[in-house]
Amino acid sequence: MKFNPDYSTKESLLKLYQKPLLELVFEAASIHRKFHNPREVQMSSLLSIKTGGCPEDCGYCPQAARYHTDIDTHKIMDVEQVLEQAKNAKANGSSRLCMGAAWREVRDNKDFDKVVEMVQGVNDMDMEVCCTLGMLTEDQAKRLKNAGLFAYNHNLDSSKEFYKDVISTREYEQRLDTIENARKAGISVCSGGIIGMGESEEDRIGLLMSYMQMENPPESIPINALVAVEGTPLEDQKPIEQWELIRMVATTRIAFPESVVRLSAGRTKMNMEAQALCFMAGAGSIFAGDKLLTTPNPEYNEDQEMFSILGLIPKESFADAPQPETKPDEILIERKQKEALRQKELEEARTTTDSNKFEPRSIRSVDSL
Numbered sequence: 001m002k003f004n005p006d007y008s009t010k011e012s013l014l015k016l017y018q019k020p021l022l023e024l025v026f027e028a029a030s031i032h033r034k035f036h037n038p039r040e041v042q043m044s045s046l047l048s049i050k051t052g053g054c055p056e057d058c059g060y061c062p063q064a065a066r067y068h069t070d071i072d073t074h075k076i077m078d079v080e081q082v083l084e085q086a087k088n089a090k091a092n093g094s095s096r097l098c099m100g101a102a103w104r105e106v107r108d109n110k111d112f113d114k115v116v117e118m119v120q121g122v123n124d125m126d127m128e129v130c131c132t133l134g135m136l137t138e139d140q141a142k143r144l145k146n147a148g149l150f151a152y153n154h155n156l157d158s159s160k161e162f163y164k165d166v167i168s169t170r171e172y173e174q175r176l177d178t179i180e181n182a183r184k185a186g187i188s189v190c191s192g193g194i195i196g197m198g199e200s201e202e203d204r205i206g207l208l209m210s211y212m213q214m215e216n217p218p219e220s221i222p223i224n225a226l227v228a229v230e231g232t233p234l235e236d237q238k239p240i241e242q243w244e245l246i247r248m249v250a251t252t253r254i255a256f257p258e259s260v261v262r263l264s265a266g267r268t269k270m271n272m273e274a275q276a277l278c279f280m281a282g283a284g285s286i287f288a289g290d291k292l293l294t295t296p297n298p299e300y301n302e303d304q305e306m307f308s309i310l311g312l313i314p315k316e317s318f319a320d321a322p323q324p325e326t327k328p329d330e331i332l333i334e335r336k337q338k339e340a341l342r343q344k345e346l347e348e349a350r351t352t353t354d355s356n357k358f359e360p361r362s363i364r365s366v367d368s369l
């Protein structure tokens, strides 16, 4: 069941969202049990492989260059550093790694070559690899798939109507195209939204309706609560009530019974009881580790304690779909061959220069004989 036929209209979904809270949670919990193991919650790790300096104007985002926020910006990380972090994340129980870059779109350059290498390396560690890199062409998506990418995250963020109030540098349609490109390449789709940006309940339902209109809705739907960051246009946005996040998780669960609903940004503002209701209502994943991309997340030990108290078990990787194969990347191979050749030429040039330099000395030594 790709989506729930009982709630395929905007009116029926809104009515569901507004149901008495415990009735809603009960209905969501009942559906969740039919399609998922309710004790399993995936621990995923986030890693910002390129931070800040983004040309886009997403009103919620501390990484947009035009806003004055207090974040540590950096260029793309080294592959070795990323693999080291992935190893640590795995050792701490994460079965999925999501690598994020503050890009408007992917470009076919050396930075993208590095991402391909990162994907290959993390997939070879038997972790689910997810990337969120901005807009993507079908060819770029195919390259990532070939490298072993499991999922691509590209959020619609809100309803089509409200989206324009938050972002002006990218069209909603362009987001749909990127999702479609990932799909065409055979990559699992992760796409969701943010609540608490000043949108109405209708807009929250509008986001879900956008997924309902897709031939294949996302396999993974992250639900974020806005992290209001100083310096962004949404810095003064009033925090949402915990109940609203529970309602959104529950409604998403009922609307898309097979998808994994991910309780994403915003957990630092929730107590354990509210998070427990989210798991009851079908949240199947959290981000683990004390940092999201640039903002704080609950401490590792706090989450461990929560898992223990609630009797939750970390979900293994590839429980929902087979692991993609890591295949050789032609562009990387060619680049490495060229680099090796250049190194060899440099070495030869150095040896020639050295022997030239040494010539007078050898003459001297002959002289001395």
Ligand code: SAM
Binding pocket: 060, 061, 062, 063, 100, 101, 102, 103, 104, 132, 133, 134, 135, 154, 155, 157, 193, 194, 224, 225, 226, 227, 228, 229, 265, 293
């Ligand atoms: N630059 C790429 C893009 O936007 O497609 C990928 C990285 S971007 C940071 C990934 C997602 O993080 C956004 O689509 C948004 O849903 C979420 N996000 C960013 N800032 C947030 C915030 N302050 N609170 C909650 N979610 C946020």
Ligand code: DTB
Binding pocket: 046, 062, 098, 100, 132, 153, 155, 192, 193, 222, 223, 224, 227, 264, 265, 292, 293, 294, 295, 296
């Ligand atoms: C998603 O939906 N939420 C994550 C992940 N996908 C990439 C990102 C949350 C970012 C929160 C703000 C920050 O830390 O910069």
Ligand code: SF4
Binding pocket: 054, 055, 056, 057, 058, 061, 062, 063, 064, 101, 102, 103, 104, 134
């Ligand atoms: Fe850039 Fe992504 Fe942030 Fe938008 S959400 S400003 S595209 S990093």
